[in-house]
Amino acid sequence: MTSLDEVVEIVVISMRDAFLAVTVFVAAMVFLFSWLQYATSGRFVEYIRRKKKLQPVIGALMGLTPGCGGAIVMMPMYARGYVSYGTVLATLIATLGDSAFILIGAAITDSSFVAPLIAVHAISFVTGVSWGYLADMTGTTPHKPLGRIGPIIGQEPIDDDSGNGSPLEDLPREESGGLAYKILHKGYLVWWSVTLIGLIFAILILVWSSQDPDYSLDLSFDPTAMDGIITWIGLIGTSLSVILYIAQKNWIGDDTEATIGDKLHSMRETMIHSASETAFVTFWVMIAYLAFEFGMLFSGISEQNMSNYGDGIITIIAVSIIGLIPGCGPQIIVITAYTKDIISFPALVANAISQDGDALFPLLVRHKAASLWATIHTMIPAIIVGVILLILV
Numbered sequence: 001m002t003s004l005d006e007v008v009e010i011v012v013i014s015m016r017d018a019f020l021a022v023t024v025f026v027a028a029m030v031f032l033f034s035w036l037q038y039a040t041s042g043r044f045v046e047y048i049r050r051k052k053k054l055q056p057v058i059g060a061l062m063g064l065t066p067g068c069g070g071a072i073v074m075m076p077m078y079a080r081g082y083v084s085y086g087t088v089l090a091t092l093i094a095t096l097g098d099s100a101f102i103l104i105g106a107a108i109t110d111s112s113f114v115a116p117l118i119a120v121h122a123i124s125f126v127t128g129v130s131w132g133y134l135a136d137m138t139g140t141t142p143h144k145p146l147g148r149i150g151p152i153i154g155q156e157p158i159d160d161d162s163g164n165g166s167p168l169e170d171l172p173r174e175e176s177g178g179l180a181y182k183i184l185h186k187g188y189l190v191w192w193s194v195t196l197i198g199l200i201f202a203i204l205i206l207v208w209s210s211q212d213p214d215y216s217l218d219l220s221f222d223p224t225a226m227d228g229i230i231t232w233i234g235l236i237g238t239s240l241s242v243i244l245y246i247a248q249k250n251w252i253g254d255d256t257e258a259t260i261g262d263k264l265h266s267m268r269e270t271m272i273h274s275a276s277e278t279a280f281v282t283f284w285v286m287i288a289y290l291a292f293e294f295g296m297l298f299s300g301i302s303e304q305n306m307s308n309y310g311d312g313i314i315t316i317i318a319v320s321i322i323g324l325i326p327g328c329g330p331q332i333i334v335i336t337a338y339t340k341d342i343i344s345f346p347a348l349v350a351n352a353i354s355q356d357g358d359a360l361f362p363l364l365v366r367h368k369a370a371s372l373w374a375t376i377h378t379m380i381p382a383i384i385v386g387v388i389l390l391i392l393v
Contacts, residue, residue, distance in 0.1 A: 240279075244279035
């Protein structure tokens with residue numbers, strides 16, 4: 001019989017760990033990459049357009065950047081006819097979206113994740129570039145999805161404006177007004193303050209753990225004790241993140257063209273939407289933690305037992321299908337499952353290749369056929385590469 005104390009303990013520990021083990025590190029990385037987008041916005045568009053032969057490589061590099069911003073800014077370029085469909089596929093295959101931050105955070109706190117982090121990005125990049133060039137060489141497009149061997153099923157409209165203006169100028173801006181907008185645009189300072197304090201304690205925890213391998217946080221609510229202070233910081237930080245997550249009203253995807261557009265034009269908006277993006281990651285990591293912990297509590301299954309079901313071809317197919325879902329929320333759960341040793345490395349790679357992050361949303365708005373075929377075209381190499389790794393590893 002499960003007691004109320006056990007339930008409370010799981011909730012509190014999940015909220016605390018989601019903030020101190022993930023959020024604070026993700027926040028620093030999200031801000032860094034958001035700032036880089038802000039500082040370099042618009043400078044590479046004409047370069048990409050001129051370098052036709054290098055477009056799949058450039059697209060894969062853009063997709064490789066953590067978060068969805070790099071992948072999202074490529075979609076208007078395809079809509080303008082600046083880049084090829086193979087470049088779109090290379091970008092989507094290479095991107096891990098916000099789930100990349102989960103792996104990076106895991107690597108920061110546990111060196112055993114460094115090699116998988118590098119490997120999954122390298123494999124995604126090579127697969128993206130290869131599949132992108134293959135698509136372009138075979139003439140694969142949304143209206144000819146099987147390339148030269150298949151029938152034409154409808155013309156995909158491309159708005160070639162002959163170079164008038166940057167496609168990044170087309171990115172919309174957020175509409176101000178409303179309670180949710182005010183919460184996000186005023187509450188971000190409070191969130192950042194708590195997050196910076198949490199980052200300090202998270203680094204201290206890493207230092208203490210390196211000095212004492214047996215060190216672990218006790219569950220304490222005593223505000224005069226160190227463990228109690230850390231618990232409260234975790235609870236407050238996660239609670240604020242949930243509030244920002246609800247305020248942004250994007251349930252499975254966080255970045256939109258509007259948020260990217262704002263980030264490219266304002267340093268303040270960069271900080272606001274870095275907080276929003278990190279809050280999104282925090283919410284889904286917390287959901288993953290709760291799902292895993294309650295799953296084990298009520299089923300009596302251990303993490304080792306769960307991992308036995310996550311190592312096989314069925315899992316590879318399942319996570320590849322999950323990758324069809326637009327947005328980063330479900331993908332964060334899959335990647336978190338890997339950090340919990342519940343799914344295998346081949347399954348991790350399969351999901352990384354299949355998922356398209358938030359970049360599929362702007363493509364869906366502009367070209368429905370392109371978005372639908374693109375997500376199918378990224379799932380195929382995901383299953384192939386996943387099965388090959390399953391055989392080899």
